Amino acid sequence: MKKAYLNWSSGKDAAFALYNIQKEKHFEISKLVTTVNSEVDRVSMHGTRENLLIQQAESLQIPLQIIPLHGDLSMTSYNEVMKKHTSQLLNEGYTHSVFGDIFLQDLRDYREKQLQEIGMEAVFPLWKADTHQLIRDFLERGFKAITVSVNAKVLDKTFCGRILDMDFLKELPAHVDPCGENGEFHTFVFDGPNFRKPINFEIGEVVEKSYFPTEDKDDCFCNEKTTWDTSFYYCDLLPQG
Secondary structure, three states: EEEEEOOOOHHHHHHHHHHHHHOOEEEEHHHHHEEOOOOOEEEEOOOOOOOHHHHHHHHHHOEEEEEOOOOOOOOOHHHHHHHHHHHHHHHHHEEEEEEOOOOOHHHHHHHHHHHHHOOOOOEOOOOOOOOHHHHHHHHOOOOOEEEEEEEEEOOOOOOOOOEEEHHHHHHHOOOOOOOOOOEEEEEEEOOOOOOOOOOOEEEEEEEEEEEOOOOOOOOOOOOOOOOOOEEEEEEEEEEEE
């Protein structure tokens, strides 16, 4: 099998990508790689505590590599940091990098371009899947997840800190992708068929936070017409045990 690492977000798409890759047995996933905001020790975009991330990796029985990133890193600096770490992974024998992306073509193009520069290949096991069927398959396989980050532009506060189930999906507005593939929401997976044991946590406070893009105008996977979503609700999950 080809040696690969999986870009682990702690959420449902990464978890289901891992599950599918493990079933197909074309790749050996021997490492999970996650970027963490070094200022707060939380998963980038999801806001999940690093401790819970570590517990996920332990339950999945796959080594975890954390890449610390400063919160307001420019795109140029981000690319430099990631190139350094992916080059090290290449030197360790990794030939493929697995992502849970489904249909964001600009993002896929960006990922492939960055990896091709060092001689590594990107893999997208969920690519172009029907997201309505995908989320049903995710739940039917026994995965359990909770929303930890919600885009305040498209969903209200009540959607944050909710268990991802059919009731949640039925309540989503028609314009919201059921997998949150446009950034509408992010999740934390706490159990599933490839988990050795569930992750224990308590649901903490839900807060709203606003962000603004850096003034950096350099190379980016986005185009000039990109509009930035700046306000998000975050649910703090408190590790237990």
